Every structure is written in C-alpha cells, then in structure tokens.
Amino acid sequence: MPAKKTAAKEAATEAKVTPVKAEKAVTEEKAAPAKAEAKAEKVTKTTKTTKTAKAAPAKRGRKPGSKTELKVSMNVQFGGKSYTTDDLVKIAKDVWKYDLKQKAADFKSVELYVKPEDGMAYYVINGKEAGSFYI
Numbered sequence: 001m002p003a004k005k006t007a008a009k010e011a012a013t014e015a016k017v018t019p020v021k022a023e024k025a026v027t028e029e030k031a032a033p034a035k036a037e038a039k040a041e042k043v044t045k046t047t048k049t050t051k052t053a054k055a056a057p058a059k060r061g062r063k064p065g066s067k068t069e070l071k072v073s074m075n076v077q078f079g080g081k082s083y084t085t086d087d088l089v090k091i092a093k094d095v096w097k098y099d100l101k102q103k104a105a106d107f108k109s110v111e112l113y114v115k116p117e118d119g120m121a122y123y124v125i126n127g128k129e130a131g132s133f134y135i
Contacts, residue, residue, distance in 0.1 A: 076135075078116035083135055088112050092123045095133055 074085045092110045096102050106126070113122040114135070122132045 076114050076116060079119075081135065083114075083121075085112075088114065088121055088135070091121070091133060091135070092125065095123070095131065096125055096129070100129065100131075 072085065076083045076088075089110060089112070092112065093104065093107055096107050097104050108126050110126075111124040114120075115122065119134055120132050121135050122130070124130045
C-alpha cells in the first residue's frame with residue numbers, strides 16, 4: 001500500500017505541477033508575441049525617424065533644395081480696362097518708391113485689393129503701410 005500512496009502522491013503532485021507549468025507556458029506564449037510586437041513597434045519607429053532624417057533623392061531637372069513655384073496669372077477687366085497682377089504690383093512699387101519716398105530694396109511684400117466699381121486698388125506694403133491708387 002505504501003507504494004500505491006507514493007504513486008498517487010506523485011501523480012497528484014505531477015498533476016498539480018503540470019497545470020502550473022502549462023499556465024506559465026501559456027502566459028509566456030501570450031507575453032512573447034506582445035514583447036515581439038513592442039520590439040517591432042520600436043524598430044518601425046526607429047526606421048521611420050531614420051527615413052525622415054535622410055534627405056530625399058533629388059528629382060531630375062531640379063536643384064536640390066529649390067522649391068517649385070506655382071505660376072499664377074490673374075487679369076482684372078472692367079470698363080474697357082485690363083490689369084494683370086504684375087501691372088498692379090508695378091504700380092504699387094512705384095507708389096512706394098516715388099510717392100512714399102522709400103527705397104525699392106525695402107519693398108518686401110504687398111497685398112492688393114481691387115475694387116473695380118470704384119476704380120481703386122488698395123494696398124498694404126510690408127504689412128504696415130496702407131493706401132490706395134486709381135486704376
């Protein structure tokens with residue numbers, strides 16, 4: 001009988017140990033993919049930052065670092081008159097240079113507002129100087 005009790009105890013102990021080992025194995029299997037995913041995220045994040053840090057290869061026909069400009073052409077036509085954007089900017093530069101007695105080199109930016117019903121163009125030069133001229 002003692003042999004049977006020992007075998008039964010071993011079987012019971014083995015049965016108790018086996019589920020614990022199996023649970024550990026299951027949790028380790030569940031944890032392993034999570035760890036692998038975390039590592040994969042770190043790798044992809046690292047590669048993404050590495051890719052953004054590298055300069056993009058230059059395209060043909062364009063110098064590296066140069067920006068492509070959008071060509072815009074606008075015409076204002078009213079009362080038999082026609083003005084392009086370039087015409088209005090030239091008039092605004094002339095007003096800046098001759099009427100306001102400023103240096104042409106100080107002319108950095110201009111915002112133009114055209115009001116054809118009044119025959120006027122309104123300007124804001126360099127974000128400070130505002131005025132108008134007849135067109």
